[in-house]
Amino acid sequence: MIHSTLRRPKTLSVIGALLLVTGLAAGCGAGDDAADKAAGNLTALGKTLPQKIQDAGVLQVAILPDFPPQSFKDEKTNELAGFNVELVKAMGEELGIKIEFQDVKFDAMIPGLQASRYDLAAVGFNVVESRETAVDLVSMTAVRQSFLVSASFPDRVLDGFESACGMKVALLASNTYMDSLKEASDKCAKDGKGTIDIQTYPNDSALFAAVESGRADGTINNTATNAYLAKHSGGKLKKAEGHFRCTLAGFGVKKGQPELLKALQAAINAAIKDQKYTAAVSKWDYQELAVTEAKVSPLAGTYSLDDCSFN
Incomplete structure (x- = not known):
């Protein structure tokens, strides 16, 4: 299920229009069906999620609705598409839990996490000390x-x-x-x-x-x-x-939730093993940013910002 509160401007720039192009939609159709089938049937990985999330049967995920190719809206369906969207859906399949997206502005992502408005912020936060003082991160790509x-x-x-x-x-x-x-x-x-x-x-x-x-x-x-x-x-x-x-980029989680952080890390690593991650990487031309393993905070300082081969 995807909830959206995005208001469209009366006029769009070329990139603004791109955010709504139907031909670039991804993560719809078959991927949605698989996620729906997984929902309500927690896998072994899903049973490692915090009990509150297991009981709810839903993982609440904040996402940017206007940042291709990571996440953006499809004009005809108003569904979200992009690399981050596909990765989160793959994580939902690995966990056997429904994903519910919320449109959130970038500068509201961390405050929303801290206020427990959602469980995960699926935006590529740069893994640097200033971010990790505010939220915990689970890495999902590299960044150059x-x-x-x-x-x-x-x-x-x-x-x-x-x-x-x-x-x-x-x-x-x-x-x-x-x-x-x-x-x-x-x-x-x-x-x-x-x-x-x-x-x-x-x-x-x-x-x-x-x-x-x-x-x-x-x-x-x-x-x-x-x-x-x-x-x-x-x-x-x-x-x-x-x-x-050069840094790692990671999804954000409210600090002090090691159980959730580890479950999400395991879900990404399972998606990597099952080639779902690779499929999304290929579709969105993320080859140069792909990683072979998801890691969790603390990560800042574990690699050089000048070394682009750390992943």
Whole structure:
């Protein structure tokens, strides 16, 4: 069952329209049937979930409804699609539990977890210390960051925060890169290269519209997402050359729930073993971000941010 409260804007950017394209829908049809059959029939893994969730028979999952190819809406069915959606559904099958999605803005994800409004935040949080102080994480992909820029932005290598001197960079509110960009901007100013104008937006639709229109020069995402968005932008966006800041990415869980965290880790690892993870990776061109094992907090500091081979 998927509940959605997304309100559509009257006008859509190219990427905004992409969020609603029917041809890119995934995780519907056969995948839904399998999940429905699994619901209410807890597997051995499902019986390791906290008793409260077992009794409810539902795993409440927060997800972004406007961030392809991780998660977005299909126009005809209003169903969610994308890599994260397929992975969560596969986890539901492994656990034998129904999945109920909730549309949640990025900056509301962690407060919602902390308030127990849902059990899992299925967004790729960067596994860094600032995140793990707020929530526990179960890793599901790697992340190699790069810049997505407007098509009119001059070609240049962008291989770090300080390479953005003089740029207008759009970020979601509460993005973990805010402090890093501010530090880089200060250094840019000292070096006489121009500060970084950091713009914040409430959701991805508004953020991508700003980049497409030129109000912002670019934004930062993982390399696979940027390649996907550039490909489907109608020539309005391009992935800049270069990448940087390599981390794991993980789904979020409220702190202090080791039983739930371990059950979700086991579900992802079972999906990897059963090739369901591989199928989603192939469908959404996530090969360069795929991992061979899910891990759980604490993870920050266990790998180098400069080493992109840790996964």
